[in-house]
Amino acid sequence: MTLQVVRPVGAVAPLLKASGVSLEYGGTRATHDVSFDVYRGDRFVLLGPSGCGKSSLLKAAAGFLTPSAGSISIDGAAVTGPGPDRIVVFQEFDQLPPWKTVKENVMFPLLMTKRLRRHEAEERAMHWIAKVGLGGFENAHPHTLSGGMKQRVAIARALAMQPEVLLMDEPFAALDALTRRNMQEELGRLWEELRFTLLFVTHSIEEALVVGNRILLLSPHPGQVRAELNSHQFDLRSAGSAEFQAAAQRIHSLLFDAPVIAKPLDRSVAL
Template structure:
C-alpha cells in the first residue's frame, strides 16, 4: 500500500492496475486533469504521501434478519488533489464505505487513516454532500446555512463566517440568492448551496455520495461541469460515489471498481481527461464498455489489491 500517485496527462491510457503498481510517467503537464504535484498538499499528508488510506476495511450492518457484510477487505489510497471515484452497482457498499470514511460507521476489520491518524468519528476535516435535497435547514437562509457550521466547527466570528460564505456562494453562482430560503430553490440550486457549504469548511477531503443522482439529466450534466470547474479553481481532494460509469469517467481521475455482495475491489483504473464533449467518441465508449466488463465479469479473480 505504498504506491505513489499516478500523474495523469491528457493522453494517459485507461489502465487496470493493482494498488501497488508502479508510478506512471507524467503526461501533458498542462492537461486539466493532470494529478496536481502541489508540494503544500504533499507536505500536509502522511510521510509516505498518502492523504487518506483505506486498508483492508470490512463493514457490516444489521437488518431485521441478519448481519450483512457490506464490504470485504477493501484497500485503496487517496492523494492530495485526487478526484477519486468509488464506482459500483447497488449493493457494493460504496455509500457505506463513504459513511465509514466520514466517521459515521466503525469498521469491523481494517483501518481508515487521514493524514496518518486513525479515523474514529466525524470531523470537520471530512465533509459530506449527500444526494438528498433536504440537507439544508429550512429555517435558515442560504448564507446562514453556509455560515453556521463555520462558526460552530471552525470557530470563525460572525463577520468572518459570513464573508467566507458569500465567497463560496459566488463561486457556485448563487451570490444573488444569499438571503433566500431553501424552499425557494430548485434541486440543482440546493446542491450548489450544499457544495458551497462543504467547500467553505475547507475540509481535507470532500466526500460526495451520488450528489447528482436525483437531478434530471440536463441539470446533472451541468452540475458535473460546475464541480470540475470548482476543482480547477480550488484543487480540493474529492472522494465521489456513483453507480454511473459515464459520470465516473468524466468526474474522476482515478476510479475504484467494487463488486457487489459484499463489496470487493475489482480493479483500480486511471482515467483519461474525459469531458462531456468526448462522451460520443469511440474511445470513450470503449472505456465505458471495458469498465462494465470488469464490474460484471465472473469466473475469474480480477481483484486488484496490493
C-alpha cells in the same frame, strides 16, 4: 488506449488511506477487505452496482461508521469519528435545514465548529455562494430553490469549511439529466480552480469517467475491489467520443463479467 493507475508525481503518502476495510450492519457484510489510497488533489471515484457498499465506504471515511476489520486514516491519523476535515455532500435535497437561508446554511458549520467569528463566517459564506453561481440568492430559503441550486448550496457549505477531503455521495443522482451535466461541469470547474481532494460515489459509469481521475471498481454485494484505473483523460467534452464509449464498455465488463481480483497489487487494469 490504456487506462492504468498512475500515481501523482511526487506523492509520497496518500492523504486518505483505506486498508482492508470490511463493513457490517448486524450480521450483514456490506464490504469485504477493501483497500484504496486517495492522494491530495485526486478526484477518486467509488463505482459499483447498487448495494456494493459505496455509500458505506464513504460513511466510514466520514467517520459515521466503524469498520469491523481494517482501518481508514487521514494524513496518517486513524479516522475514529466525524471531523471538519471531511465534509459530506449527500444526494438528498433535504440536507439543508429549511428554516435557514442560503447564507445561514453555508455559515452554520463555520459557526458550529467555532472556526470563524460571525462577520468572518458571513464574508466567507458570501464568497462561496458567489463561487457556486448563487450570488443574489443568499437570503433565499431552500424550498424556493431548484434541486440543482440546493446542491450548489451544499457544495458551497462544504467547500467553505476547506476540508481535507470533500466526500460526495451520489450528489447529482436526483437531478434531471441536463442539470446533472451542468453540475458535473461546475464541479470540474471548481476543481480546476481549487484542486481540492474529492472522494465521489456513483453507480453511473459515465459520471465516474467524467468526474474522476481515478476510479475504484467494486463488485456486487458484498463490495470487493474489482479493479482500479486512471481516467484523467476523460471529461464532459470527450463524453461522446469513441474512446469514451469504449472505456465505458470496458468498465461495464469489468464490473459485471470479470472475476473478483483478490490481490490488491494485481488490480490495476488497462482498458
